[in-house]
Amino acid sequence: MVWPLVFWYNKPMKKTNYITQKDSKTMEQMVADLQLKLVESEKKHQEHIQSKDIIISALHHQLFVLKNAKFGRKSEKLEEDKQLDLGFDEAELLSSQDVTSEEVIETKTITIKKKKPGRKPLPSNMPYIEHIHDINDADKHCACGCALTHIGNETSEQLDVLPQVTYRVIHIRRKYACKSCEDTIKTAKPPKQPFPKSIATAGLVAAVIDAKFNRHLPLYRQEDMFKSMGAEISRTNLGNWVVKAAELLKPIVDKMVTQIQSYDVAYADETVLQVLNEQGKLSTSTSYMWLFGGGPPDKRCFVYQYHSSRQDAIAKQFFDSFEGYLHADCYSAYVNLDKSRIKHVACMAHARRYFVDIVKATKNKPGIAKSAVEWFAKLYAIEKRLKEDKATNEQVKQARMTEAKPILSEFKQWLLTQQKTTLPKSPLGKALFYSIKHWDSLTQYINDGRLEIDNNRSERAIKPFVIGRKNWLFNTSTKGADASSILFSLVQTCKEHSVDVFAYFKFALESVAKCNNEHDIQLLLPYNVNPELLKDQRIIPVLQYEDK
Template identity: 45%
Template sequence: DASAPEIAESIDAEVSTAESASDAVSSAPKKASGRKPLPAVLPRVRIEHDLAEVDKRCECGCVKTCIGEDTSEQLDIIPAVVQVLVHARKKYACKACENGVHIAELPKQPLPKSNASPGLLAHIAVAKYQDGLPLYRMETIFKRMGIHLPRNTLANWMIKSSECLQPLYNLLNDQLLDSDYIHMDETRVQVLKEPDKTAESLSYMWVRKTGDREHPIILFDYASSRRTDVAASLLGDYQGYLQTDDYAGYHRIGQQEGVTALGCMAHARRKFIEAQKVSPSPKGKVSKADMAITMIKGLYAIEASIKDQSAEQKYQIRQEKSLPQLNKLRAWLDKALQQTLPKGKTGEALAYLDKNWDKLTVYISDGRLNIDNNPVENAIRPFAIGRKNWLFSDSQRGAKASAMLYSIIETAKANGLEPYAYLRTVLTRLPHCETVEDIEKLLPENIELAVI
């Protein structure tokens, strides 16, 4: 790569202005390090420590007076409390008429004729899909408590729980498709028993996330393939902004009328990082990959400085600061393309940036938009971590159940709700819902969590 150190210095100077704004945000005085106080919401158990009676008497013969106390706190934990809920249904009959017996109704359950309560189902779901605990380990834990719950039973409960949650998922899906900004990505998943496929072949978990930061929705959907028709079926007649990576499966959708495709600047940056690793710059030299990364870093510095601003303020600042930076990057890119062979990592990175330029720069046209697709990639991370523990789904029904439960749990978390409390409340109330309005009351922004 032919590039002069002075060019890099010029680029660094341009970037420093943007970075200084970001630095100003993070330069607030840091709180003193040390042990954080224990949460005030936790119950306190008072344990008093007193002097022995002999020590309460002074050497002069008088009895000492208590003048106060010193307190310190320890965090304690009581292992999970397992209990049996005994539903006693009162029966009534008229001894005079003898016209039959009336018995109180049993409250509707998420799994009729099962001995699993909503609380137990929520516990199992959160343990697996939030904490990454495989079902065979839960089977062992229950066994230590003297409870026989085979993993097959646990798996079946999760499948049936997901079917119970379908109406809530449908409502969330409708709201997502009614929004005007969606992030979308996909990640692999292995399903052992799949028609016309070997156990070693890969299937996919597709993930969609709304761009709404106030009431975000995150939905997972299982599919046996990565074809365009899967993405198309998940988006239906959606119109609005669609932010994805450059996977070809999204291209046709991004060209549909009413859809504005956005790219991912993080992917563009990664291409140049790969080029750096393959061809490190000689000492005293600056490669094209180095220069591209520096300029992209400047764009991210601007984003960091405005992350807490309103959409209107973001738009104005991007027009004032990001647009000139993008114009410089485009001018540099045009020259670099002429000077670089298309083969090789640097050539590929330049070609990626050029090919996706329009999609990568849409974000400056609307303050609500993101520079990259990281919001949905971050939403996938809990699934990827859990996958390392449970490794695979046994069947398509199991994979679909996983998608459903990840959807409900991750949406709850994104809205600031504790997932166990939310799922327990939903599984308790959903069987009683008769109208759409009833289900709407269970949405994260509307729900009143049950006191446990």
């Protein structure tokens, strides 16, 4: 039997890859890592979007603030919120106003005629002329034939004005000679003049200073004004007289500086100024006009100082010997002063302004910023009442300690709570940060009844300079800037004490040339000048006119 040959072919079996427990854990770790990276990536993406949103929001806020500053109302007063009017009598007020739709109310319209405000009488010390109006002599008889008797007058007043008058002042110095000896000749001495060998009188230069530094009228416009009155005076001459006047009056301002530094309550602020011909600087670069104020209320002075920079050293030098309270914003020049001598009183109005800008940008919608403004309103309400009551310094301090201090304590806790849930780089976050960072300085005012809740006094003092700067834009030289600072100091101090600016400068320029010692200079400080002497500066002389 033949057996068939059979060949067997064993096909190799496929190798099966089994996932071990170790491999499984590795894969799970990889998935977890990928998920973590995805979460982190998503988180970074959200943070990036959030960061951009914050920037966009901040830019929108900044744009609103800038547009509002240029085109909007300058007042920080907000529209009244009716909720703020509900005080302790809220229930009674609401119950008296609560009317359901089912009730029928009979209403009566009562028209109240508003009284017209009476016209204020003209000041009795104002110069006047009288016009007497009489009836004709023929009408001074009655129809019965008897003569009429004058029994009184009907008097009325009007206000008239004389445009600024220019006139010549002719000095005639008499000369005497001896008929016996021809060599003896005596001539009357010329009066002491602030501007010798010049056509300018103290009155003329006082008028120029008053117009430029009080009325903000540039010299080129004054040049045109004098020309229209028949006197051709170049603005170069006007400028030279102004600088010369500042040099003459500088000793008075030096006395004012001493007055500020010797009292224990002071004020400070600064603003930008452009000076064209300043050595070592481009004409487009920025310089600064610094304002320092202080002294007792009846002798308070304001001094402007021109400086080419805003360095901390300027404030440090001015307050080098000062000890007391300094009202100022939170610029480093004031914050970094010697704290052992100087207690910084920050401006509550600055802190409030951050929140007010947000409220305006959000169109007065309820929110954290509006709530903050309401906190500030409580503090300012106390100050307003104390001012209206004419409280003494001791009464002011007592009221602040008993009323304002508890409010401030609650306000700070509220600020800290809001800060925890607010983005730090947002406008609201910055507003909260500013108030919290400077809290000790912001609340310093409660410790002394002479202190003020804000630095508005110095801001009001520097505002006239800012207004004037818009008219003349820049100073042409450092000499002119220094002169401006001296004259602005005297103008603002005059206004602080309700002193006639023109009359003061006319009197001061006539008197300063006659001063012999420091005491004479002291008497020329604006608040020391006798008001009766200033009235004489406004007397209009009797003028003579030559026949043509």
